[in-house]
C-alpha cells in the first residue's frame with residue numbers, strides 16, 4: 520500500500536493502513552516491548568507533577584535532545600530494529616528523521632491528552648510520522664483555535680482508528696491548526712506501542 524491523503528482542512532494528513540504487515544508489526548511489538556528500557560515519567564501539568572498514563576522511551580542521533588512538557592529527554596542510541604524502521608519510514612515519506620519517541624499504552628487505561636507537537640525544536644511545519652503496533656485505538660483530532668473549529672462545522676472531534684502496522688503522517692500546517700489525542704477506552708484492549716519519528720533541531 521501507499522500513503523493516502525485524508526481530507527482534512529488546514530492540515531496535511533496521510534495514512535498507510537498496511538505500512539507493515541501484521542506479522543512484521545507483531546514481531547516488532549514483541550521485540551521492542553522486551554528490548555526497550557521503558558520509563559514511567561512524571562509530567563508537569565498546570566504546575567503540578569503527575570505521572571504520565573503510559574510508558575515512554577526516546578531514541579535518536581547524539582545531540583537530538585528534546586524538551587517535552589517540562590522534561591528534557593536525552594536520546595538513547597538507536598536499536599538495530601529502530602534504525603531499520605527509521606529507514607523504512609524515511610523511504611515512505613521522503614523525509615529525514617533524527618529521533619523517535621516511543622509510547623507504550625499498557626492497556627485501555629493508558630492514554631495521551633490533547634496536544635499539538637509544536638515544541639520550538641520541531642520547527643514551524645514539522646513532519647511527524649507515527650507507526651502503530653498492537654491494539655487498535657482511536658486517534659482523535661480537533662481543530663484549534665475555537666474560531667477555526669466553528670468554521671469547520673465539525674460537531675465532534677474526528678476519530679481515526681489506527682491499526683497495527685499503520686503509518687500516519689502529520690505535516691504542513693497540521694500542528695498549527697489541530698490538536699490530537701489518544702483517549703482511554705473501557706474496551707478490553709491489549710498493549711499498543713506507538714512510535715513518532717521526528718526531526719529535532721539541535
Ligand SMILES: O=C(O)CCC(=O)C(=O)O
Pocket residue numbers: 620622631636649658681699700701713715
Ligand atoms: O499514540 C499516538 O498515536 C499519538 C502519540 C503522540 O501524539 C505523540 O507522541 O506526540
Ligand SMILES: [Fe+2]
Pocket residue numbers: 634635636699
Ligand atoms: Fe503528538
